[in-house]
Amino acid sequence: MLENLERLLERGKDGALLRFSIAGEYLKRGDTASAVAHLRKSVTLDPKYSAGWKLLGKAYEAAGQLNDAEQAWREGVGVSEANGDLQAAKEMKVFLKRLEKQRSRD
Numbered sequence: 001m002l003e004n005l006e007r008l009l010e011r012g013k014d015g016a017l018l019r020f021s022i023a024g025e026y027l028k029r030g031d032t033a034s035a036v037a038h039l040r041k042s043v044t045l046d047p048k049y050s051a052g053w054k055l056l057g058k059a060y061e062a063a064g065q066l067n068d069a070e071q072a073w074r075e076g077v078g079v080s081e082a083n084g085d086l087q088a089a090k091e092m093k094v095f096l097k098r099l100e101k102q103r104s105r106d
Helices: 002-010 016-028 032-045 050-062 066-083 086-105
Strands: none
Touching (some): 032 050, 050 086
16 A cells, blocks of 8 residues: 555655545554654645644654654644644644643653
């Protein structure tokens, strides 16, 4: 799957959804650095892409970069609310609350 997606990218089919899909495959493989890189590009290509922000936060969290995860989710909440994507905003708010609880325990 990942190889097929990367071939699309090599052929110039770049886009936010393609980058999102590639990142998801890297996350499944545990390659958080590659996932983060593709998700950063995804939200650069489409800054209003709620799902991109949500997964970017998850990738940062998986990489242990909690400050970056928090920043991505906060940005994502603002984007999602502005777009009327209330479900994505709600999910990211839950992630932020969990992160806050985790930090208070540490």
